Amino acid sequence: MTTALSGRDVAQRLSDQFPNMVNLCDGSCLWVKPEAVAEVAKFLRDTPGLDFDYLASLTAVDFWDHFDVVYHLASLQRNHTLVLRCQLPGRQNLALPSVVDVWRGADLQEREAYDMFGIQFTGHPNMKRLLTWEGFPGHPLRKDWL
Amino acid sequence: MALRTEPIVVNMGPQHPATHGVFRMRVTLDGEVITDLEPVMGYLHRGVEKLAEARTYTQFIPLTDRMDYLSSMSNNLAYVLAVEKLAGVEAPPRAQYLRVIMAEMMRISNHLMAVGTFLDDMGAFHTPLLYMFREREKLLDLFEMVCGQRLTYNYMRIGGLSHDIPPEFLPALKKFVRDMPGFVDEYDQLIRENEIVLARTRGVGVLPRALAINASASGPVLRGSGVKWDLRKTDPYLVYDKLEFDVPTGAVGDIYDRYRVRIEEMRQSVRILEQAIERLPPGEVRSDVPHLVHPPRGEVYGHIEAPKGELGFYLVSDTGIAPYRCHIRPPSLINLTALRDMVLGMKIADAIITLGSIDIVLGEVDR
Amino acid sequence: MDWLRWIIFVVIILAFALSFVMAFILLERRIVGKFQLRPGPNRVGPMGMLQPVADAVKILLKEDITPAKGDRWVHRLAPIVAFAPALLVFAVVPFQGKGPGLGFSLDQPAALADLNVGVLYIVAVSSISVIGMIMAGWASNNKYSLLGAMRAIAQMVSYEVPLVLSIVGIVIASGSLSLNSIVEAQSIPFILLQPLGFLIYFLGATAEINRAPFDLLEAESEIVASYHTEYSGMRFAMFFLGEYAYALGVSAIVSVLFLGGYKFPFGLLPQSFIWFLAKIFLVFFLMLWVRSTLPRVRIDQMMAFAWKFLLPLSLVNLLLVAAEGVSTIGFGWAAVGINVILAIAFVVIWANRFYRVKGVTVG
Numbered sequence: 001m002t003t004a005l006s007g008r009d010v011a012q013r014l015s016d017q018f019p020n021m022v023n024l025c026d027g028s029c030l031w032v033k034p035e036a037v038a039e040v041a042k043f044l045r046d047t048p049g050l051d052f053d054y055l056a057s058l059t060a061v062d063f064w065d066h067f068d069v070v071y072h073l074a075s076l077q078r079n080h081t082l083v084l085r086c087q088l089p090g091r092q093n094l095a096l097p098s099v100v101d102v103w104r105g106a107d108l109q110e111r112e113a114y115d116m117f118g119i120q121f122t123g124h125p126n127m128k129r130l131l132t133w134e135g136f137p138g139h140p141l142r143k144d145w146l
Numbered sequence: 147m148a149l150r151t152e153p154i155v156v157n158m159g160p161q162h163p164a165t166h167g168v169f170r171m172r173v174t175l176d177g178e179v180i181t182d183l184e185p186v187m188g189y190l191h192r193g194v195e196k197l198a199e200a201r202t203y204t205q206f207i208p209l210t211d212r213m214d215y216l217s218s219m220s221n222n223l224a225y226v227l228a229v230e231k232l233a234g235v236e237a238p239p240r241a242q243y244l245r246v247i248m249a250e251m252m253r254i255s256n257h258l259m260a261v262g263t264f265l266d267d268m269g270a271f272h273t274p275l276l277y278m279f280r281e282r283e284k285l286l287d288l289f290e291m292v293c294g295q296r297l298t299y300n301y302m303r304i305g306g307l308s309h310d311i312p313p314e315f316l317p318a319l320k321k322f323v324r325d326m327p328g329f330v331d332e333y334d335q336l337i338r339e340n341e342i343v344l345a346r347t348r349g350v351g352v353l354p355r356a357l358a359i360n361a362s363a364s365g366p367v368l369r370g371s372g373v374k375w376d377l378r379k380t381d382p383y384l385v386y387d388k389l390e391f392d393v394p395t396g397a398v399g400d401i402y403d404r405y406r407v408r409i410e411e412m413r414q415s416v417r418i419l420e421q422a423i424e425r426l427p428p429g430e431v432r433s434d435v436p437h438l439v440h441p442p443r444g445e446v447y448g449h450i451e452a453p454k455g456e457l458g459f460y461l462v463s464d465t466g467i468a469p470y471r472c473h474i475r476p477p478s479l480i481n482l483t484a485l486r487d488m489v490l491g492m493k494i495a496d497a498i499i500t501l502g503s504i505d506i507v508l509g510e511v512d513r
Numbered sequence: 514m515d516w517l518r519w520i521i522f523v524v525i526i527l528a529f530a531l532s533f534v535m536a537f538i539l540l541e542r543r544i545v546g547k548f549q550l551r552p553g554p555n556r557v558g559p560m561g562m563l564q565p566v567a568d569a570v571k572i573l574l575k576e577d578i579t580p581a582k583g584d585r586w587v588h589r590l591a592p593i594v595a596f597a598p599a600l601l602v603f604a605v606v607p608f609q610g611k612g613p614g615l616g617f618s619l620d621q622p623a624a625l626a627d628l629n630v631g632v633l634y635i636v637a638v639s640s641i642s643v644i645g646m647i648m649a650g651w652a653s654n655n656k657y658s659l660l661g662a663m664r665a666i667a668q669m670v671s672y673e674v675p676l677v678l679s680i681v682g683i684v685i686a687s688g689s690l691s692l693n694s695i696v697e698a699q700s701i702p703f704i705l706l707q708p709l710g711f712l713i714y715f716l717g718a719t720a721e722i723n724r725a726p727f728d729l730l731e732a733e734s735e736i737v738a739s740y741h742t743e744y745s746g747m748r749f750a751m752f753f754l755g756e757y758a759y760a761l762g763v764s765a766i767v768s769v770l771f772l773g774g775y776k777f778p779f780g781l782l783p784q785s786f787i788w789f790l791a792k793i794f795l796v797f798f799l800m801l802w803v804r805s806t807l808p809r810v811r812i813d814q815m816m817a818f819a820w821k822f823l824l825p826l827s828l829v830n831l832l833l834v835a836a837e838g839v840s841t842i843g844f845g846w847a848a849v850g851i852n853v854i855l856a857i858a859f860v861v862i863w864a865n866r867f868y869r870v871k872g873v874t875v876g
Contacts, residue, residue, distance in 0.1 A: 002381035059473040072447050105362020107483050131188035156656045269809025276549040342808050495735050495811045
């Protein structure tokens with residue numbers, strides 16, 4: 001049975017490595033600052049005991065005043081999960097580091113998030129639109145698109 | 147003496163007989179050898195996630211049918227399970243067993259189609275495909291019995307099923323379950339030990355175990371690479387923890403392994419069906435859930451082991467009657483991540499069957 | 514009265530080729546349908562017999578499109594170059610031999626021209642069609658067509674070699690290059706006398722006319738329709754008919770070279786063109802059987818098969834036949850026994866070795 005790791009416990013393990021990078025944590029989520037996400041991802045993947053080797057899903061949510069980028073992580077070795085989140089304030093010039101180098105599975109999903117929300121993932125080798133065509137007006141899953 | 151050669155770029159698709167829909171592979175070729183490949187998609191993009199925000203939770207169910215139209219029941223199931231998790235309701239036991247039955251029938255049907263078209267890509271001139279269509283036809287008849295549809299079922303509801311099965315369904319299903327192992331043996335006999343199949347598939351399109359995990363592959367693609375990971379076992383939903391079945395895995399992660407995993411999964415699905423029929427309890431098939439669901443504020447990620455892999459629904463609720471955000475984790479799309487690594491240095495013919503062995507449906511890749 | 518005879522035979526051959534091609538198209542669809550648990554086309558006319566006619570009418574009414582950036586004249590000429598040699602093959606095929614036959618008797622062999630270099634003629638003529646394919650692939654200005662043409666060159670040139678070497682065995686045994694004499698020489702059908710030769714010829718010819726499992730030229734799932742991707746209407750029909758005409762041609766040649774042509778096996782019944790036609794259908798059925806069973810091989814596997822499997826075996830076959838010819842064994846029943854056993858042994862040994870040497874990549 002898959003166990004969902006508590007964000008609070010993981011946050012404690014992270015706090016030594018990344019001081020002031022964990023914003024807040026509630027029961028199930030771990031919120032980190034956008035600029036630290038790639039390093040945190042690498043830490044989560046490589047630390048024994050955490051071993052988050054599998055990125056199940058990557059997406060974003062538009063909350064009008066900010067965007068959330070949500071990573072659903074899983075560990076196939078230990079069969080536990082964690083939700084990693086980043087908050088991107090504002091609606092323009094959204095960017096955060098790409099996690100493609102950590103999990104190749106983020107490749108197409110980050111492109112989709114860019115396509116749908118206009119969030120730039122810096123460091124992604126091929127940051128192009130995925131589903132809509134080049135020159136498509138706007139980013140369709142934003143709440144103000146329609 | 148080295149020959150001066152010139153690479154050519156071929157756009158395979160969006161209209162191509164073997165890309166399983168409107169998928170495009172931008173292939174750079176050196177003679178017959180692939181030196182680069184870039185998948186291009188989006189020709190079937192309908193904005194299902196955006197549409198979800200403008201529909202009530204129940205109204206979205208028929209749209210899930212149209213994502214992976216070869217396994218609509220599984221899409222239904224993944225979605226209603228996520229909504230149920232969000233709203234905190236549960237389906238009655240009979241509905242849970244019936245859902246398992248539908249999901250496993252769907253898995254067999256999907257794998258028949260996947261293996262059939264894969265062998266077709268290999269140039270087996272439709273014979274295996276049509277043998278497999280014979281059984282798929284029977285499954286579609288069964289689905290038609292329960293919900294009147296043969297492709298887009300719209301059968302699951304939040305908190306249960308749209309209605310109970312008709313009385314003639316179980317005898318027909320029992321007959322199918324009795325006959326199916328023989329038919330699976332027949333497919334094996336037809337093609338398993340075929341010298342050409344072995345030569346074409348062994349050691350071709352290899353997805354190493356580490357890359358499979360790192361590239362978020364799921365379903366038969368992940369298991370073909372030797373990872374024993376099946377959400378029905380590792381994160382049981384419905385009543386899968388009460389049912390007995392094995393998780394077949396491959397050894398090297400080549401095309402042949404993925405093909406074998408699918409064949410074995412059909413046998414296991416038949417096993418699950420046998421047990422589920424035996425234990426099917428009487429009773430209601432739908433708990434008392436209103437048509438307009440108002441889930442509490444919050445979010446949920448629900449996932450199931452769909453025939454093609456991990457199908458996840460990430461739902462965010464703002465207490466309204468429609469999801470604030472609905473994200474779909476499509477296994478077909480994410481399994482394509484490693485396509486380039488699998489075919490580099492291979493021949494064109496290998497790229498085609500590698501794509502066939504990943505088993506994509508463009509309705510789900512593009513949504 | 515030679516010119517009268519020629520005209521009559523030209524008409525007969527055209528009628529024979531076109532009607533048999535039609536029949537083949539229908540048969541293929543019906544028989545493959547049976548293999549695939551479906552009825553096949555059965556709506557047009559009795560048992561669907563008018564289906565090829567309906568298809569032909571449909572395809573004649575289609576627009577004839579030339580790609581805007583293609584080479585116009587080469588594109589137009591290519592189907593003719595590919596199709597014509599298929600008909601030329603039948604010029605030397607003997608339909609019935611001299612002397613009394615079933616029903617009537619002839620004072621000379623029933624063939625347009627009983628060339629004394631018939632075998633050479635067939636090999637030469639049937640190689641021309643590859644030029645048509647290359648022309649089509651080049652002129653279409655389409656990458657799939659070009660890939661198809663590239664495969665065509667590779668495939669046809671490679672398979673020609675074992676093909677010809679296997680025919681040489683026949684020529685040694687019969688002592689003649691004339692097809693009629695080859696038939697006459699078959700008191701024992703050559704398929705029994707040279708089973709290895711038959712196998713090599715059949716496989717080589719299957720590859721030569723691009724039928725499964727060597728149908729890489731028109732590997733639909735890989736390169737769409739290969740060299741005729743850009744063709745439509747009548748020009749496409751010529752390629753299509755050409756393919757079946759070649760299938761017919763190969764069936765006829767196999768019947769003549771290995772199955773005893775118009776002779777009834779072991780002379781139990783008088784000779785007749787009916788046996789010849791029956792053998793043609795038999796060979797064609799074999800091709801259909803293979804087609805509806807086997808997947809396609811890959812290009813490198815196909816080349817390896819020609820050069821590393823068929824070519825050594827055809828040399829062995831040639832040596833064997835030649836040795837029997839000069840020794841006291843001759844070409845009688847003793848040779849049949851030896852050759853059948855040796856053929857089985859060679860195929861098994863060489864197939865095993867071939868598989869082991871190349872590991873899992875080539876089968």
